[in-house]
Amino acid sequence: MLNKIGWKKMAIWLSLLVIVLYPVFFHSNSYIMHIFILFFCWAVLASSWNLLFGYAGIWSLAQVGVFVIGAYSSGMMAKFTGISPLICIPLAAILTALIVTLFVGLPSLRLKGIYICVFSLMFADALPSVLTQTRKWTGGGRGFHDIPPLWNNISRVHYYYVGFAIFLISLFIIYKIVNSSTGKAFIALRDSRDFALSLGINEYKERLKVFALSSFFAGLAGAFYGHYLGHISPSSLGISPFLLAIAMMEMGGLGRFPGAVIGAVVLVFGSELLRLTGMSRLTILGAAVVLIMLFMPKGLMQIVDIIDNIKLRKNAIIK
Amino acid sequence: MEMLGEAMISGIIMGSLFGAMAVGLTIIYGVIKMFNFAHGIIAILGAYLAWWLFSSVHLNLIGAIAFSFFLMLLVGILIFTLIIRVLLRTPRWPYSTIIASIGLGIFLQNLLLQIFGPRIKSMPVFFEGNIKVGGITIGWHEISLILIVLSLMLILRIFFKKTTLGNAMRAVAQSPEGAKIVGINTLKIFSYAYMMGIAVTGLSGVFLSTKCYVIPHRGWDWMVKGFIIVAFGGLGNVMGAYYAALLLGILEALVVTYVGTVWVWNFWFVSFLVILLIRPEGLLGGRMG
């Protein structure tokens, strides 16, 4: 019976069960719950980046910028118009996708890989100065404060479940994209570009589609993040979140589906641990990114492959 | 008129300095075809090493710079052997070298921060005093910087044209297959080019630190500037990077003087867009000629 369900499905259901039940049993420990909520945001961000970078091979480095744009636009929308954040969040995600696709996607998608890197990095680099110059509305360098909560008198448990819902929906859709014809088209383009083109794949259109979708999810996570914390500042555009996200994507396994989520688990909880021990997080993270690339180029998903292989061999022996 | 003159001079100075930095980037790209995302931090590292040798070890100025150059060669070979060489063997090296060099850059940045602290470091000027030419004041130090970078470029030019190793590097850049056929060990040439690129970059960092403040996180801005210069001059084109840097340096100084400092970053952004849309192969063509 156990064998039939498969260990991967078991693991997924088990972890979902833990997440669902955690607040029920450990209601009092809101610190861990806080970290869980951060994990939901980061996992969506890293997964959306992985969709773009790992699957579609679009080397954009602006994804954290996209996340922050999502946070600012939803926060500003809710604060200035008074519309319920529950409506602002998806609206902001759509707006973010539009802005980013227009300013980064359209110009850069015709470029070659390395140019996209530099171009998107410049875009992200330009954001803090944009915020400074629009200080009147965005709060400039001091950040944007008093972002309305999702609803009045909301508790952390509620945020926890809303975050979890966003996490589930986003990942489900990303999973669907990866396994849809669009996802296959990117694998096809990666495996053999000329053949893929001559079989009728419109590369530009597919890339634009993925660009918009991945910006949407990054924006969505960002918007929720802003409302949860109640404030957002340009420091989120700094090197530390950027590195954290890139490390998640890489540690889980570039271009592997739940990889970025696994990377997010390890790094969100790991970096909290590092924060507690007071060690220099960035030095260790920077070194970790290099070391993973060298010694575990396929990321933690490699462990999944190894277990699969062992299972296969075992089955072969039994037969 | 004097304003224009001073803007031109300051443009040439900054152009020379950033030119020297971009040259390191373009050598590495030209030969290995990989982008070094840790580039800015490498320049900062060079500056910090020279500063440390000068102010803590108390070497004299020339000694500190020379010794830091030597140390940067070591850093280059270390990074190449431990990281780049391993990654180049994997089929996805264009991906993995980007991510690994970002990681390396952040590692080095924070290492510097922990060792030397967050205070701004800068090297002393080489020569005190200044002269007045037609109403424009130029410091001797600035003149010496322009001349030093110019002679560095000449030395590099002679190296690439006249020496066996320089020719081998150009050969690998232009046709790796052809290079293998004439018996060049391409991996070895990669390592030399990387070492050289890193050392020149470190040197440029030392020069930069005599003109502007150096703190570790500035490296990322420097790197992006370096990329734009390299894209302008043609990927892998050494002299092209120098000329492009002079041109962009002068234009930047004009923007600062006549439009305003706030617009500088937008100016670089637009320049980059323009060059990408008009001539993606750069103004002077891409191959290491």
Next chain:
Amino acid sequence: MSLLEVHEINSSYDNIQVLNKISLEINNSETVCIFGPNGHGKSTLLKVIYGLHRSSSGYIKYNGREITNLPSYEVIKMGIVYIPEERYLFPEMTVMENLNLGAYNLNARKDINKNREFVFHLFPRLKERKNQLCSTLSGGERRMVAIGRGLISSPAFLMLDEPSLGLAPVLKKAVFEKVQQIIEEVKITVLIVEQEIEYALKLADRAYMLKKGEIVFEREKENLNIEDIKKAYF
């Protein structure tokens, strides 16, 4: 003892097995030709000998020393030189710089002046154009540079891959005359892959026919007959 011994070499590109248990021997001061239809493994064989492409099994010995899968910068030191069919010149370098790079390996460096003189004697045209960039040369001139660059590497054993490919008929003739001249004046061992069968037969002491990655036959000059070769082609 033979100078070069190729023993049951297998090699493949992607999934396609290109060489299937190839064995051949080349003696000192011999000129050997390999014929065969396009895409049947001739160039691959030369690349495998030169260490530019891996063989999956079998061995290659040169002067009794095993050189299987040795990188080309090691192979060239022993005096084996390969002149490829795709020219692989350095386009943004001058003719002179291209030629000088032929002497990159240390063994060739000491003879560079002598060899360069010989190349200029063979191709006076190159001397006229020595300061011109290779990207500005005509097809025939590029072929001269490729051959010249190979000769400056001081070959004891020269592998030529279709030296006449893509040249106009007059130039083809000229190239073969030059190859003949090289063989006579330098007295080296030559392995040549060629489509121009009649020209090649005039040079060859012996020939192999390679089809579908296998040696179909091996003949001495006396027994070589153009009709047999035609039959193998069509």
Next chain:
Amino acid sequence: MVLKTEGVSKYFGDLRAVDNVDLEIEEGEIYGIAGPNGAGKTTLFDVISGLWPPSSGKVIFKNDIISGLKPYQICHKGIARTFQISTVFATLTVLDNIKIGAVFGAKTKKLDSSHINEIIEFLGIQNKKDTIAQNLELYTIKLVMLAAALATDCKLLLLDEPMAGLTIAEIDNFLQIIRKMNKEWGITIVIIEHLIDTLIDISDRIIILDGGKVIYKGLPEELTKDKKVIEVYLGKGEE
């Protein structure tokens, strides 16, 4: 006439890879192309299928000018091609490989699984459907490439050395498949093949390219008697 090229040329720098080629391919025929290495055969295919735009000249497919269109647009018009090196999508299954052609290549954009099954049965790869392509042997790889091309609902199929590397028995099978596609499915076929005897065997008409130029155009039977062709393959010799 289904496909016509008018003075098509493709230059790379000063190399004339394809030089002023005129072709007229009739509906329903098998059209053979041969020539030595570097004659420009594959480049000609690249130009027709849109991977490279021609430097000059026109490509006309069923009265529409298609030169200058993007590869996917040309594919949607009904031209499919295969490649010389075995370029399947190595990490996808056989079925997914074929689906790529069906989803993106066919104009309708609707996945017609009965059509896919038909192709799979026709090529006899039913039991390989779920195999990852990189684990296949060469012959099946070639069939998968063919299947993906067929799934685009093509009217004209360009085959670039489809039989390179196959054994004699496999070549015989493959030739039968080509004939059947041509007769029963009504697909016009242009085929590049090195082995002259095989090409003569399968083609209705043949052209020979050398140095980018057409040096022979005509019936297969007369090919081996043509002086120029013999020269190209065996050299001119000295007069």
